Amino acid sequence: MMRAAYAADPAQSRGRLVSEEESRFRSCFQRDRDRIIHSSAFRRLKHKTQVFVEHEGDYFRTRLTHSIEVAQVARTIAGALGLNVELTEAVALAHDLGHPPFGHTGEEALAALMAPHGGFDHNAQAIRIVTWLERHYAEFDGLNLTWETLEGLAKHNGPVRPPIPWALAEYDARHALELGTRAGGEAQVAAIADDIAYNSHDLQDGLRAGLFTADELARLPLLGDCFAAVDRAHPGLDPYRREHEALRRFFGLLVEDVIDCSRARLDALAPASADDIRMAADPVVAFSPALRRDLGAVRDFLFERMYRAPRVMVMRDEVTAVLCDLFPLFLSRPDLLPPQWRRDVERSKGETALARIVCDYIAGMTDRFALQQHARLCNGAPIAEPGTPPHG
Known part of the structure; x- marks a missing residue:
């Protein structure tokens, strides 16, 4: 595939913080992608919630299935725009690690x-994971990813x-990521692929959960035309297939709009290098104004009917209480942390350093592990030696 x-x-990569010999068979961005896929943090996404808590149903998206879907969309868009598909995929797969x-x-x-x-920010935590917390390699902490992948993780949502x-500031002081500029085109693609994926699959998950109906979706901008097209092409189609066909069209509509709009923006900017995209006043990867307006109505619907649905709000209160119990417990009893985390505590100085270790530990937990730890440590059961750590 020809790249622009x-x-x-x-x-021409700006390289890694710790120099490594290049692979004979894979580009540096392919190696980044593969290290992300093989990381512990990526595997844990299987049991981290997207909207519904992981144990609520096998068919709802998790962070892992979402990340795979984002990567698929991102590869398609990057290829159509002449961008580097491997770098795009690496950023897409890693964007939710934190x-x-x-x-x-x-x-x-x-x-x-x-x-x-x-404070805590999931994008900054993703950088912390891939530059420090994944401690498996003999020669460096983290995954030692290329500058371009790290920049994409840090700035895929903008400067x-x-x-x-x-x-993020802590790592940037060692390895400057030019935080004040835009990310390259590949990271911009990963960001908009995230929007496309979650807007599409949240509609599907909300239907499956019974939070709204297909008839309600058919009254929304964009979706109304999709349902109408299905009804014309397949009159009398059973409801499940009708929903799937309409949402499939909605998904394709978003992808095609991004490609068409982004091609026009790239033609107008005529960038001669990746740095020209970084220094541009506006993103080069974007929805058209008309689609962005209509998509806003879909997002408002999801916010009201799904993200703030009564059953979801009840679960939000319950899981907030879980973390609000675990955090002060580990802060006052760091001896309850697994052995390798206690070694970090022994080397730390001050309450803030301890709090950040506790935060790293809790942030790495899966939904089920957090619930299990809370049941074991906070619900009256005897406190014993901690079990398998999430970063193990």
Whole structure:
């Protein structure tokens, strides 16, 4: 596949923090992608929530299935725009590594708990995971990813403005990621692929959960035309297939709009290098204004009917209580942490350093592990030696 002049070139990568011999068979961005796939943090996404808590049903998306879907969409868009598919895929697969248990609810809880110690941000935590917490290699901490992949993780949602999350600022001081500029085109693709994936599959999961009906979706912008097209092509189709066909069309509509709009933006900018995209005033990968407006109505519907649905809000309160119990417990009883985490505690100095270790430990938990630990440690059961750690 031909790459454009503005695509990231693995031969011109800015390299890794710790120099390594190049592979004979894989580009540096392919190696990044493969290290992410083989990481412990990526495997844990299997049991981390997307919207519904992981144990609520086998058919609902998890962070793992979501990340795979994002990568698939991102590969398609990157290929159509002449960008580097391997780098795009690496950023897409890693973009949710920093999410704690219980999704955005867990992030909000940890951000509040960590407010006296620099806060918590899942994008910054992803950087902390791939540069420090994945401690498997003999020659370095983390995965030693290329500058381009790290930049994409840090900035895929746009330039990072002050106040910069502490976990990101800490790494940037050692290996500057040019936080004030835009990310390259590959990371911009990963970000919009995330939007496409969650807007599409959250509609499907909400239907399966009974939070709204297909008739309600058919009254929304964009979706109405999709349902109408299915009804014209397949009159009398059974409801399950009708929903799937309509949402499939909605998904394709979003992808095609991004490709068409982004091609027009790239033609207007005429970037000669990846850095031209980084220095551009506006993103080069985007929805058209009309689709962005209509998609806003779909997002408003999801926020009201799904993300703030009564049953979801009840679960939000329950899982917030879990983290609000575990955090102060480990802060006051670091001896309850697994052995390798206790070694970090022994080397730490001060309450903030301890709080960040506890935060790293809890953020790495899966939904089920957090619930199990809470049941064991906070519900009156005898406190014993901790079990298998999430970063083990």
